Amino acid sequence: MSQTPLLSPYGLLGKTLGHSYSPEIHKALGNAAYTLFERFPHELAQFLAQPDLKGLNVTIPYKQTVMSACQRLSDAAKRIGCVNTMVRQADNSWYGHNTDYDGFIFLLQRAHITVAHKKVLILGDGATSHTVHIALEDLGAREIIHLSRKTAPFYEDAPQHSEDTDIIINTTPVGMYPHCPNQLITLADFTKLSGVVDVVYNPYRTALLIEAEQRGIPYSDGLPMLVGQAVAAATLFQNKTFGPEEADTIITKLRQQQENIILIGMPGVGKTTVGQALAARFKRPLIDCDEEFEKRYSHPGDYIATYGEPAFREKETALLQELCKTTGAIIATGGGIVTRPENYPILRQNGRIYWIRRPLERLATDNRPLSQGGLQRLEELYTIRQPLYETFSQYSLDFATPDEGAQRIEEEYYAHFNS
Template sequence: MSANSSPRAQRMAMLAASSATAQQATEPAASTEPSYICTSVTATTVESFLAEIQEAAASGVDIIELRLDFLTDFDPEQHLEKIIKACPLPYIVTYRPVWEGGKYEGPEPERLAVLKMAALMGAPYVDVEFKASPYFFADPHEVPLSTKVILSYHDFKQTPDAAVLNKLATAMRQAGADIVKLAAMANDIGDAARMLDLLRNKDGPMIALSMGERGQIVRLLAAKYGGHLTFAAMSPERASAPGQPDIGRLAGLFNYRKQSAATKVFGIIGNPVAQSKSPLIHNTAFQHIGFDGVYVPLLVDDLERFLAAFKDYDDFAGFSVTIPHKEAALRAAKDVDPVAAQIGAVNTLIRQADGSFKGYNTDWEAAISAIERGLAGVAGGAAAAAAAAAKNAGTPAAESPLKGRTVVVIGAGGAGRALAFGAAARGARVLIANRSRDRADALAAALAAQYGSAAAAAVSYEDLAGGRVVGDVLANSTSVGMAPNTEESPVPAAVAGQFKVVFDAVYNPLWTRLLLDAKAGGATPVDGLQMFVGQALEQFRLFTGGSEPPAELMERTVEESMGVKK
């Protein structure tokens, strides 16, 4: 080794020699390495820190991150060895300074000395900030090769563009990183695509993370794309970074350890999506039938921008689409199912062989069947309603209890259009109330063009709220009343009781303020769970290429998650 070579070059040469000697016998190829689940210990006193280590070890993770910077009573000489010996699992020693988002405010030489001390004590990993790497590697012989050095970079404001990210990754590798870690805030879900691109094109072990809800998919899909690890919290309220999932959901619901490059990705596109039960119902069903797919929440601000960002991700095979993107989904689809085209809204996108998407609408049959059962006084849960919807698909208007009834639809968006066209197809007269009157007028005109001038009309939202609109069925297609705004209702309580049947497309909570008011007023309430499960069953068939969905399991799973008792 040249005496003039830099400390970084010396470290790299040492690593290269070690790797050649080992002939990769102890280090699997990157493509076959597992992706680990790591959780962070962030207690503030040594005593509680030691207890939290044991809790972390029992939580089901593979690696524990020791965030020493959170400790307020930490004395390295007295406590470091004790903390390290308390770890029954592989661990990462992190001593993050405030200038990189951590808690440590002391001198840099002392901080870096602690990390080197941990390495000499046998730490499997130490996390060193990229900016500090020249000082940490000043003498490469101070850091044993048995310790993997994670060089990390964090941007808490934004995600750099692809060129900057790739340049950073290359520089970090050249600086002596055994593992490159890049974490950046996602201000749009398209930012997550750039982080996944890093993983797809990596040239060595890498941790790539998008912070924030818009970037959560990077954390959930790191195993599929070959990330060295992902971080998870021991419980939802203990997340150490924005968008961090909890261990139970990551390992169980999102099947993290069984993801592979072949795993197909599906998701719910909407804003908001945090409250959606779609990941729960679809992942449970996928795992039940052994389908190699994972279903994730996708917080999307602009549908066109999202699809453009992920246009090269052929394994993103299909999406459920919810508020406010159902009409945009219609425009995004190259091919559209005739029913969806007639309705003018799409709630399902399926990727075709050429990379384009075909749009479907699975809302309308599920919703209309639930309303029909309410009018007919038929008992039964969501699975029964969904079965009825499948059986009654294409039911002639003459056979429907909606024939000759007046249905008042609140909302003229995608779900409202599905309800309105479905009711009109069954022979009902449809009245549309929407806060934006021009959208109500447009929907009424579309219905009249299809079913005749007497089939539909727009009404004033103020007239509806004032009790001046008369009908048999009131159907809310808006998000008013959805958690967390559970005390809101689209109409006053007195108005809800004026109808025979009141349907609410909102299913979380199951008993919305609208349905409670309707029941108190003597109307028959029909909850949105019946529509939700019904449309999900048909989506499941589309996602899996025709597999029969486990209907009762899907219904029971959602009901149990909502505390519904039968």
């Protein structure tokens, strides 16, 4: 990695940045000059000394390293012990702050999760967990417990706190892309939860959050924290006040761009043709799970005829695990995808699931061995699968033509995000 010319006075500093939402977020906040700065440790001193730099966000592994370059630190940065935002002062000195603190508080407020006088269980004991801990103290949490892999209490001790814990917050990377949907603990034993938070934002819904959603517990992923901290940083960079509506607009836009639209329904209902119409409307790629299966193995019908349905379902789930880690796609699934409960978190992690329906007598049955046997067989299959489709889907619809189905899904999709 060579020293590159400074092209912008604002940006994100790190060692290996890869994809980052930060430039897009700051551009939406009026700072089109914001960019990414990848630097090795030995380049930091020279880089930070450049007088043209005006403001930086800082990510791993430099959040503690840059503290020594700051002539003044905010109280939050001092208490947390690391800096993620640096602002050049009029006398050319650096002021260091930690806007992750602000971002986490914004996350809680947006999710309507209150922590005052409550017991909070934090998963993890790293830098992020310390930031969260300080914010929880300031918000008046009654008790804060950290579970860890290295020191007691451990993650396996979670059930000991199940009866009186109000809030659970995951600050670890467990469940983050590409290791999703993994989770450290289950919520099954927790009887009085009023909120679950996961600072991970890729995928949008970790397994922990999907479990919270299924149990009707208020929850939030880490995207509002990311955007909230960026808004707090932009306030310092631009000396300008932003309201919560700016952050909400950015969050909504990012979610609209990235959330998969997933189609489920009976074999032959038209998931592929509706998917093609949706792909044209949204200008997104279409992923047809049956086609992807055929590319790797053989036609699903032929595979089932040769190896049996259980073997097919195993392969289908493994393939689904890979395909659904993407974002911003239209995904048409096989008709029996709902027969395995483990497929739900795979689909839901990055997607909104639509159950499309048509009269059984209008379903295509060609080369679909599980649909053979006429209308009676389809009715038997539907009786089994109908409650599964209902459980999996966030929205269901009947349609006459693929274009009508696509239009209705498009309308519901945007209405959902703007509600």
